[in-house]
Amino acid sequence: MHRRHGLSVRRKLTLSYAGFLMVAGVLLLAAVWVFLLRSYPSGMLIRSVLLRGFGPAVGAILAFLLVFGLLGGWILAGRMLAPLAQITNATRMATNGSLSHRIRLPGHKDEFRDLADAFDTMIARLEAHVAEQQRFAANASHELRTPLSVSKSLLDVARADPNRATDPLIDRLHTVNTRAIDLTEALLLLSRAGQRSFTREHVDLSLMAEEATETLLPLAEKRGVILETDGEIAPTIGSPTLLLQLTTNLVQNAIVHNLPGRGTVWVHTDVCPKTAVLTVENTGEQLTPQLVATLTEPFQRGTERIHADQAGAGLGLAIVKTITDAHDGTLTLTPRSAGGLRITVELPAPAPHTDR
Numbered sequence: 001m002h003r004r005h006g007l008s009v010r011r012k013l014t015l016s017y018a019g020f021l022m023v024a025g026v027l028l029l030a031a032v033w034v035f036l037l038r039s040y041p042s043g044m045l046i047r048s049v050l051l052r053g054f055g056p057a058v059g060a061i062l063a064f065l066l067v068f069g070l071l072g073g074w075i076l077a078g079r080m081l082a083p084l085a086q087i088t089n090a091t092r093m094a095t096n097g098s099l100s101h102r103i104r105l106p107g108h109k110d111e112f113r114d115l116a117d118a119f120d121t122m123i124a125r126l127e128a129h130v131a132e133q134q135r136f137a138a139n140a141s142h143e144l145r146t147p148l149s150v151s152k153s154l155l156d157v158a159r160a161d162p163n164r165a166t167d168p169l170i171d172r173l174h175t176v177n178t179r180a181i182d183l184t185e186a187l188l189l190l191s192r193a194g195q196r197s198f199t200r201e202h203v204d205l206s207l208m209a210e211e212a213t214e215t216l217l218p219l220a221e222k223r224g225v226i227l228e229t230d231g232e233i234a235p236t237i238g239s240p241t242l243l244l245q246l247t248t249n250l251v252q253n254a255i256v257h258n259l260p261g262r263g264t265v266w267v268h269t270d271v272c273p274k275t276a277v278l279t280v281e282n283t284g285e286q287l288t289p290q291l292v293a294t295l296t297e298p299f300q301r302g303t304e305r306i307h308a309d310q311a312g313a314g315l316g317l318a319i320v321k322t323i324t325d326a327h328d329g330t331l332t333l334t335p336r337s338a339g340g341l342r343i344t345v346e347l348p349a350p351a352p353h354t355d356r
Contacts, residue, residue, distance in 0.1 A: 083112035205278045206232065228266050229268075230267075231268045236276040250345070252316065254343075257282070268281075292341065331345055
């Protein structure tokens, strides 16, 4: 929800403290003035002297109370709201996908501690639920790999048997089984990437791009798609295996969802002050922003863009998004005005070395 900027809670509390202190000071000085008037009920000279001496003192006292109220209110409000800042930071981390962080607010029990404890409990349950789902996906993938592999071996033997009659059913079963194996491997990779349980190393995205394009060059030639790779060295920190999978998925997606026989794929790497950037762009059919917004969801495919020989499992860009999130990066999908798609991955660049 978009909201207009207003005064912060700290400023509001500061003004409230200062205002309350000023009102209390005015009431106190008024009471003193009434007391002095009652003490000297007569004598205009005495009242005139009191007024001349009391007026400047009142102004000085009120100025002091204003400064003291603003300064003291600012400090007190900051101390009071410090736990709320911790809770806000933890909430933002959880929103960005980091469910392992806990507030663990110290101190005696109060409203802020109750809120922090409730938040920690909620995040702990959410983390356990997510971990359970990831373990289920990983275990299911492992359980499916063995029977699918056995089926594939049996189908390979049947297809290679020289005495068998030509049977289109066997070929179809082999295709379906291969798709099932690809889907299982993709689910397993999706689960592993989501758990962020990988060793981070220095990785150059330009090398990942070169390796991916070399691997997929036969597929591009088969489809008549031109591959163009260029760019600068783009260092980042992460898993070489996962980042190579990310790059391969992007390039394969750009080749498959292209114009057969006359398509082009551009793979470009760049480096910015704080990020390493990988961009994969391809020609293709016109895509709407509404369709592009759904392409990173699991099992979502662009309508009329899938070809039978390389349909995939519908998890290519979902895996790319998961790997990008696991590396604290950002993924941007933009439809090209001339048709096709432009995908940009931005990953944090390694911190520069400083000589001591």
